[in-house]
Amino acid sequence: MNDNIQIGVSSCLLGEKVRWNGDHKKDRYVQEVLGKFFNYIPVCPEMEVGMGVPRETVALYGSLEEPKMLSRTTRTDWTKRMNRFIKARIKDLAGEDLDGFIFKSKSPSCGLGRIPVYSLEDPAKARHGAGLFAREFSKVFPLVPSEEEGRLHDPKIRENFIVRVFSFHRLKSALFHGRAKAGFLVKFHTQHKFLLLAHSRKHYLELGKIVAEVKSQPWNRVLVSYASTFMEALALKSTAKKNTDVLMHMMGFFKKLIPSEDKKDILQAIEDYRNELVPLVVPVTLVQHYVKKYRVEYLLDQVYLNPHPKELMLRNHV
Numbered sequence: 001m002n003d004n005i006q007i008g009v010s011s012c013l014l015g016e017k018v019r020w021n022g023d024h025k026k027d028r029y030v031q032e033v034l035g036k037f038f039n040y041i042p043v044c045p046e047m048e049v050g051m052g053v054p055r056e057t058v059a060l061y062g063s064l065e066e067p068k069m070l071s072r073t074t075r076t077d078w079t080k081r082m083n084r085f086i087k088a089r090i091k092d093l094a095g096e097d098l099d100g101f102i103f104k105s106k107s108p109s110c111g112l113g114r115i116p117v118y119s120l121e122d123p124a125k126a127r128h129g130a131g132l133f134a135r136e137f138s139k140v141f142p143l144v145p146s147e148e149e150g151r152l153h154d155p156k157i158r159e160n161f162i163v164r165v166f167s168f169h170r171l172k173s174a175l176f177h178g179r180a181k182a183g184f185l186v187k188f189h190t191q192h193k194f195l196l197l198a199h200s201r202k203h204y205l206e207l208g209k210i211v212a213e214v215k216s217q218p219w220n221r222v223l224v225s226y227a228s229t230f231m232e233a234l235a236l237k238s239t240a241k242k243n244t245d246v247l248m249h250m251m252g253f254f255k256k257l258i259p260s261e262d263k264k265d266i267l268q269a270i271e272d273y274r275n276e277l278v279p280l281v282v283p284v285t286l287v288q289h290y291v292k293k294y295r296v297e298y299l300l301d302q303v304y305l306n307p308h309p310k311e312l313m314l315r316n317h318v
Contacts, residue, residue, distance in 0.1 A: 005037060005169055006096055008137075010104035011044035013149050018047040022054045027149045030102055034162075037309055041096050045109040045133040049078065049085040060108050060117040064129045067117045069108060082109070086136050093137075097172070098144050100165040101137060105148040109133045112148050143168065143231045155317035156237060164234045166308045167195070171230060175223055182214045185226065194304035196233050198246045203233030244274045247283050250291075250299055257294045266290070281315040 011018050014035075015026035047053065058078060060067040068079045104110040109131045116126040129135070138146060145164035152158045174180070174188045189211045196204040210226045247270045255263055269283040284305060291299045299305070308314060 003169070004039060005100075005165065006098050007034075007038040007040055007165070008093060008096070008098050008101035009040045009042055010102065010107070010110045010149075011042035011047065012104055013102060014040060014042055016042060016044070018044040018053060020046070020051075020053070020055050020057050025104060025149075027152075029152060030149055033312070034102075037312070038100075041093070041098070043089065043093075043110075043133070045082065045085060045089070048089065049082050051078070058108055060115060060129070060132070061120050061123070062117065064117055064127055067129065067132070068120075069132055082132055086133050089133075090137060090140050094140075098141065099169040099172075100144060100161070101141075101146040102152070103131075103134050103146060103148050105150040107131050107134075112138070112146060143227060145231070155314070159314040159318050160234075160237050162308045162312065162314055163195070164231065167192070167234055167303075168231060170303070171227060175227070180223075181219075185211055185214055185222070189226075191301050192230075192303050194246045194250065194302050195307055196230075197249070198238040198242050198304060200233045200236045203229055203236070207233070240274055240276060243280055244270060246304060247273075247287060250287055250302075250304075253299055254290055254294050254296045257296075258290055262290070279316050280318050281313075284315060 009030065010025075012025040013027045013030045015024045015031060017024045019025060046055070046058065051058070056071040056073055056076070058069050058071050061070050062068045068077060069082050070077055070079075103112050105112075106115070108115055110133055111131040112134045113130055114128050115131050117129050119125040130138070134146070137144075145161055145168055147157065147161040152161065171188070174184055189207060193204070196207065207226060207229050210222060210229065214222050251263075251266060251270075258266075266283065266286045269278065269286050272278045273280060273283045287299075288305050290296075291305065
C-alpha cells in the first residue's frame with residue numbers, strides 16, 4: 001500500500017524509549033495513521049551518538065551559524081562528536097532515497113525551528129534556530145519535504161506536507177531514472193497542471209518554460225531546474241481561492257456534457273467550498289464523478305483529483 005514511500009522520522013515519535021529520561025514521545029497520527037502508508041527510517045541523533053538513556057539534557061549555545069551542543073549541567077561539549085555523527089548518518093540516509101522526514105519539535109538535534117540557542121556569556125538570553133541534525137539535513141536534502149510532528153496537527157499544514165511527500169515520490173519515480181527523456185517530463189508536467197495551479201500559478205508558468213526548452217538544454221540541468229521549481233511551488237500552500245479557480249477551470253472541460261441541474265449542483269458545491277461551508281472533498285468528489293462518467297480524458301490523469309490516498313481523508317478537513 002505504501003508503494004515504498006520512504007520517510008525518515010525521529011525515533012521517539014514511533015514510541016521508541018530514547019528520550020533523555022528513558023521515555024518516548026509516541027505520536028499516534030505519525031505511527032498509526034501515516035504508518036500505514038510510509039516505510040519509516042527512525043533516527044535519534046542523541047541516542048545514536050552515544051549519549052545513552054537516561055542522560056543529561058543538552059541545549060545549543062553560542063552563535064546561530066555554528067552553535068555548540070552542551071549538556072546543561074556539566075557543560076560537556078558534544079559538538080564535535082555530534083557533527084561527525086550527523087555527517088555520517090546523513091551519508092547513510094542518502095542511500096535510503098527518502099521521500100520526506102518527520103522531525104521531533106523542540107529538540108536541540110531534530111527541531112526544524114524555534115530552538116533556543118543560548119548566549120554563552122548570558123544563558124538567560126537566547127536566539128532561535130534549527131536543531132543540529134535537522135539543519136544539516138535540510139541543507140543536504142533541500143528538496144526532501146520535512147515537517148515537525150506538532151505542526152502536522154494543523155489540517156492545512158498536514159495536507160500540504162503529504163501532498164509534497166507523494167509528489168516528490170512521483171517526481172523521482174517518473175524522471176530520475178536512466179530511461180527518462182523529454183516525453184516523460186512533458187507527461188509529468190501535464191498530469192500535475194492543476195495541482196501546481198492550486199499552489200502557485202507563477203511557478204506553473206516557470207515550469208512550463210523549462211518544459212518548453214527541454215530539447216535545447218542538457219537533460220540533467222533541466223531535471224535539476226524542474227525539480228527544484230516544482231517542489232518550491234508545492235511548498236506554497238493552496239487556498240480556497242486557488243482551489244476554486246482550479247475547480248472552475250476543470251468545469252470548463254465538461255460543462256457542455258452534463259445536464260443543467262447537475263451543473264448547478266457542482267457550481268453550488270464549489271461556491272459552498274469557497275465560502276468555507278463545506279470541505280474541499282465535497283466539490284472535488286463531484287467533479288471526479290463527472291470526469292469518470294463522461295471519460296474526460298485530459299482530466300482523468302490529473303493528479304489534483306487524487307494527490308494522496310483517499311483513506312487519509314486529508315481533504316475532509318481543508
